[in-house]
Amino acid sequence: MISVKGLYKQFDKLEVLKGLDLEIERGKVIVLIGPSGSGKTTFLRCLNVLETPTKGVISIDDETLDFSNPISNKRVASFRRQTGMVFQSYNLFPHMTALENVMEGPVTVKKESKDVVRQRAEALLNKVGLGDKLDYYPFQLSGGQQQRVGIARALAMDPKVMLFDEPTSALDPELVGEVLKVMKDLANEGMTMVVVTHEMRFAKEAADEVLFLDQGVIVERGKPEQIFSNPKEARTKQFLSLIE
Ligand code: ADP
Numbered sequence: 001m002i003s004v005k006g007l008y009k010q011f012d013k014l015e016v017l018k019g020l021d022l023e024i025e026r027g028k029v030i031v032l033i034g035p036s037g038s039g040k041t042t043f044l045r046c047l048n049v050l051e052t053p054t055k056g057v058i059s060i061d062d063e064t065l066d067f068s069n070p071i072s073n074k075r076v077a078s079f080r081r082q083t084g085m086v087f088q089s090y091n092l093f094p095h096m097t098a099l100e101n102v103m104e105g106p107v108t109v110k111k112e113s114k115d116v117v118r119q120r121a122e123a124l125l126n127k128v129g130l131g132d133k134l135d136y137y138p139f140q141l142s143g144g145q146q147q148r149v150g151i152a153r154a155l156a157m158d159p160k161v162m163l164f165d166e167p168t169s170a171l172d173p174e175l176v177g178e179v180l181k182v183m184k185d186l187a188n189e190g191m192t193m194v195v196v197t198h199e200m201r202f203a204k205e206a207a208d209e210v211l212f213l214d215q216g217v218i219v220e221r222g223k224p225e226q227i228f229s230n231p232k233e234a235r236t237k238q239f240l241s242l243i244e
Contacts, residue, residue, distance in 0.1 A: 001026040001192060002047070002161060007056035009042055016042045017053070018216040024161075027190045031203040031224075034213035035239060040196040043213070044163050047194065048083040049076050060160060081109075084154030088166040090146045092138045098125060098149045099134040105157045117156070124152040128182050144175030148182055155186075162186065164195040200243065204228060212236045 002024040009017040016039045024030055032040045045051040047058065053067040060082045065071055092101050102121035106112045125134055128148040138146050147167055154162060164183065168176040180202050187193055187206045197203065203210050203224055210227040212220045212235070220233045231237045 001061060002194075003057075003059040004047075005057045007043070007046060007058065008054045009039070009046055009051060010054045016216050017046065020056075020216075020218055022211075022218070024192065024194065026192055028208040029187045029191075029193045029195065029206050031207040031210050032194065032196045032213055033198075033200070033203065033210060033239070034219075038213045039216045040213055041165055044085075044165050044194060044196055047161075047163055048080050048085055050080075050085070081157065082160045084157055084159035084162045086147070086150050086154050086162065086164045086167045088170050090138070090143070090150045090170075092146055092149055092153070094138050097135045097137055098130060098141065098152075101138070101149055102153045102156045105153065110157070121152070121156055124155050125149070127155075127185075128152045129178070142175055143171045144178045147171065147179045151179075151182055151186075161192040161194065164193065164197065166196050166198065168197065168199055198243070200228070212239065214239070 004020055004022040007017055007020040008015065020043065032043065034040055042051055046053045049065065055067055057064060057066045060079065063079050063082065065075065065079055093104065096104065099118070099121055102124055103114070103117045106117040107114055122131070122134060125131055128151055130145060130148055133141060133145060141149065167183070168179050171179065176199065180199060183195070183202065184206050207224045209221060210224050211218055212227065214235050220227065220231060220236045227236065228240065231240060
């Protein structure tokens with residue numbers, strides 16, 4: 001479903017991604033782990049073209065972007081609509097209620113009818129356990145609740161793949177579980193997901209495959225059992241020994 005070929009990303013002189021190749025099947029949950037600065041966030045942002053890769057080809061289903069050639073904004077926008085992104089810092093609109101935050105994309109970007117969108121948004125907020133908080137503003141919600149609104153907001157656009165960029169790392173420890181539970185439920189429903197996280201428990205329990213990234217290359221990839229209990233590469237072993 002997702003194919004990445006020869007992906008490079010450079011910021012000025014700093015080459016952050018050095019030729020990544022990857023295929024992701026529909027319905028799979030891929031967890032990216034690796035040291036700080038290894039390029040995980042950059043990779044995720046390239047997948048939805050929040051960063052423009054320097055070189056490479058990315059496909060989601062039948063939409064393909066080849067970054068060796070100029071690409072129109074329209075094609076980028078269409079490509080990006082296939083993905084939903086959840087950020088570390090929630091990025092909710094502070095002046096809108098939970099419900100309005102979830103409705104915003106479908107109404108303004110997709111021009112869908114408000115009545116239809118409202119029903120879907122309510123259902124999504126129910127699904128993430130916030131059916132009783134529809135009219136709350138972000139400042140009235142805990143971090144974990146805000147992040148669940150963030151997930152509902154991304155889902156409201158009906159994406160084919162959900163991208164999570166360290167979704168729990170800004171949360172107090174006692175709030176991490178409620179967000180991971182929503183993510184696990186999504187995974188169990190068959191959503192295709194690419195997740196950057198430091199939550200190794202989530203990786204062990206929910207990932208179909210774990211990718212270890214270091215210095216802009218995929219050093220090792222495999223089933224979580226294999227990566228965590230029997231890593232092949234010295235760099236993976238060293239990283240895991242530091243975090244476990
Ligand atoms: P990770 O998510 O693995 O911690 P990042 O993808 O955030 O790594 O960053 C990889 C490297 O790219 C870091 O050295 C970081 O400083 C650099 N970097 C990320 N974004 C930018 C940017 N917009 N401009 C310049 N350098 C950046």
